[in-house]
Amino acid sequence: MMRHIVLFRRLPGVEAQPELESVLVARMRDLTEEIDFIRDWRVAANELDRPICWDYILESSFDDADAVQRYLPHPAHQALVADLKQYFEWVAVDYSV
Template sequence: MTMRHIVLFRRKLDTAKDAALEAALAERMAALGARIPVIQGWKFAANELARPICWDYVLEAEVADAKALDEYLFHPLHQALVADLKPYFEWAAADYTA
């Protein structure tokens, strides 16, 4: 069994769009999975359809178990990225055993 961590991101409604900042943050999110050893699978993608229900980005991470998920969540590289994401994005997450 593995644990999956799914996160949806969207620009905060009260935050002006900054294409350069958003591209840099998205690039960092896409690359993070290769930099943290407990990550077994990593997918990051931009939303492709303009529907009101859709968020801007989706992240799908796979780890061995809840302990590995905690290692990822509290890893310094993840924590640094979260600090930079907070002013620009809001997010929703779900974690489940697959």
Template sequence: MLNHIVLFRRKPDVVANDGLEKSLVERMDALGTQITGIRGWKLSTNELDRPICWGYVLESRFDDTNALNEYLFHPLHQALVADLKPYFEWAAVDYTL
């Protein structure tokens, strides 16, 4: 099993837009049921206001690197990434369980 963890936060130079952010987060959350090969999917919102904290964490699980790559290059994921890029920055970690 491969864990794929992604942290998201609004870009520092982007003005907060609650409606847009809510829509993007809902789309991220829904993606977990829209692409086959995803074995686990949990999107959580940060609860503490500290400078070190990111806004959201996505924890997902895949059978292997091939399954992760199928997700990463899936058209639904690619479309979401294109919409996320102007608003969020992110960092990812992938590791074997």
């Protein structure tokens, strides 16, 4: 099993747009409806206001590294990435469990 963790925060210099942010997060949450080989998927908002914290976390699981490699270029994922990169920056970690 491979875990794929991504942290998101609004890009520096980008003004907060709560309505747009809500739509983007909803699209992140709904991605499992379009990609059937995702095994586990959770998107959560940060709850504490600390300088070190990012705004959102995506925790997901895939069968193996090959499945993650299939997910990354998947058209549904790429369409979401195209919109996310206008508003968020992110970092990711992938590891075996």
